[in-house]
Amino acid sequence: MIANDPYAELERRFGRMGAVNRASAILNWDRSAMMPEGASEDRADQLATLGVISHELMVAPEMADLLSRAEEGKAGLDAWRAANLREMRHAWTHANALPSDLVEARTRASSACEMAWREARKNRDFKALLPTLTEVVTITKRVGEAKAAALGLSLYDALLDEYEPGGRCQRIDTLFAELKAFLPAMLPQVMERQKVTGEALPLDGPFPVEAQRQLGVEMAKTLGFDFHHGRLDISAHPFTGGTADDVRITTRYDEKDFARALMGVLHETGHALYEAGLPRDWRRQPVGNARGMVLHESQSLLMEMQACRSDAFITYATPRMRAAFGKSGPAWEVGNVHKIYTRVAPGFIRVDADEVTYPLHIMLRYRIERAVLGGDLALADLPGAWNDGMTELLGIGPPDDSVGCLQDIHWPDGAWGYFPTYTLGALAAAQLFAAARKAMPGLMNSIGEGDFAPLLGWLRTNVHTKGSIADTDTILSQATGAPLGTVAFKEHLENRYLPA
Numbered sequence: 001m002i003a004n005d006p007y008a009e010l011e012r013r014f015g016r017m018g019a020v021n022r023a024s025a026i027l028n029w030d031r032s033a034m035m036p037e038g039a040s041e042d043r044a045d046q047l048a049t050l051g052v053i054s055h056e057l058m059v060a061p062e063m064a065d066l067l068s069r070a071e072e073g074k075a076g077l078d079a080w081r082a083a084n085l086r087e088m089r090h091a092w093t094h095a096n097a098l099p100s101d102l103v104e105a106r107t108r109a110s111s112a113c114e115m116a117w118r119e120a121r122k123n124r125d126f127k128a129l130l131p132t133l134t135e136v137v138t139i140t141k142r143v144g145e146a147k148a149a150a151l152g153l154s155l156y157d158a159l160l161d162e163y164e165p166g167g168r169c170q171r172i173d174t175l176f177a178e179l180k181a182f183l184p185a186m187l188p189q190v191m192e193r194q195k196v197t198g199e200a201l202p203l204d205g206p207f208p209v210e211a212q213r214q215l216g217v218e219m220a221k222t223l224g225f226d227f228h229h230g231r232l233d234i235s236a237h238p239f240t241g242g243t244a245d246d247v248r249i250t251t252r253y254d255e256k257d258f259a260r261a262l263m264g265v266l267h268e269t270g271h272a273l274y275e276a277g278l279p280r281d282w283r284r285q286p287v288g289n290a291r292g293m294v295l296h297e298s299q300s301l302l303m304e305m306q307a308c309r310s311d312a313f314i315t316y317a318t319p320r321m322r323a324a325f326g327k328s329g330p331a332w333e334v335g336n337v338h339k340i341y342t343r344v345a346p347g348f349i350r351v352d353a354d355e356v357t358y359p360l361h362i363m364l365r366y367r368i369e370r371a372v373l374g375g376d377l378a379l380a381d382l383p384g385a386w387n388d389g390m391t392e393l394l395g396i397g398p399p400d401d402s403v404g405c406l407q408d409i410h411w412p413d414g415a416w417g418y419f420p421t422y423t424l425g426a427l428a429a430a431q432l433f434a435a436a437r438k439a440m441p442g443l444m445n446s447i448g449e450g451d452f453a454p455l456l457g458w459l460r461t462n463v464h465t466k467g468s469i470a471d472t473d474t475i476l477s478q479a480t481g482a483p484l485g486t487v488a489f490k491e492h493l494e495n496r497y498l499p500a
Helices: 006-033 037-058 063-072 079-096 100-123 126-151 155-163 169-180 183-197 209-223 258-277 293-307 311-325 334-341 358-373 379-394 420-439 443-448 453-462 472-480 487-497
Strands: 230-234 240-243 246-251
Touching: 006 037, 006 063, 006 079, 006 100, 006 240, 006 246, 037 079, 037 100, 063 079, 079 126, 100 126, 126 155, 126 358, 126 379, 155 169, 155 358, 169 183, 169 358, 169 420, 183 487, 209 230, 209 258, 209 311, 230 258, 240 258, 246 258, 258 293, 258 334, 258 453, 293 420, 293 453, 293 472, 311 334, 311 443, 358 379, 358 420, 420 443, 420 453, 420 472, 420 487, 443 453, 453 472
Parallel strands: 230 246
Antiparallel strands: 240 246
């Protein structure tokens, strides 16, 4: 029986679906961080079952009528409820395009492929991944085609819309073209300038994992991470999982290089702070979710790149690095550590890439996944296309697939259409940080003292507590005065790497 207040009934139903999805989020985190390998098949069954339960709740026969009736009476709703109703319709449209068996097949395929990816990456063996990755791509195409038909979009745009509602290839192509107009020329200029200023002295290791972990915890707390509502663990690929009240971040450690793990922690802390700062009154509803992955990645990259590679933060962090590892000497002076953290050079690994080369890594992945989904690139030929693209865009060729096309978890995990949001997020991060500095002239002094409260407060007000009440461009325009663009990002790179 349909309730007399259709909107209130929708809130109740979406609250139940949200609980199921939050349980899945914890199980997903556990799968990647703590689950024994022998439990993979059972965990895939659990996740697939919860996915089907959530999907069936969403597409119950009466949901279409509830949505229509609520939309007829939306004039009586306040701004938050009206936005929530819009987000409900968006979520329902995505779900209603798919039968339950396709939802289940997608979850099972990605779970199996992720486990296969771990072994393939370890063994540098793309061919070993090919059977399960082929299944993931086949199912992803079916999902994309079904959603494309329901949304009136291209296959790729329909998949992109899962991660960035309203995101479209045409916009990405325009922004990426603007980046390509200056990045290839900027890279050699920056590297030439580095020669003039001199190479950084290497930091002498080894760096014990436990000392790295403690330093990461200290720095995460400095940024504002609440360990009463979160934790830090290890995974094959750094990520943020869990829920807004139980945020799980991970990193990976290398005893030869602590910078990789530390920057991974700072990056994921940015994601975690966004999740924790979402509007508490709307935590159980779609409007209370993060707007999309462009803003999500903006928060991680703002912390990692904009704030934590700044002169101010490096000045604050360097003495704490020395203390963590019991080090001293010229290599551990602030100026040298700053050189290390702002070094620009083409490299194989995306997550370790500097700000200048990072977008080129994303352009390669964007090009490849569109070609695969469009039928223009066979999966068996993916490693060759990857290596050719790396040579073209960055001038280096991977020695093996573990540092080439096997490095990322996204494709095995079924996240096709996700990659562009990283670079779009970097653009948004530059805009937001520039706006925050303008609004708070003393911001860099605060960061230099390890006080992130002013920055976090500004982000809470202008991004986090907005949830999904508006689209990405509206939130950015209200916070920075302009929709997403490349101007602030270019100015940031020039100021940091090519100062006059």
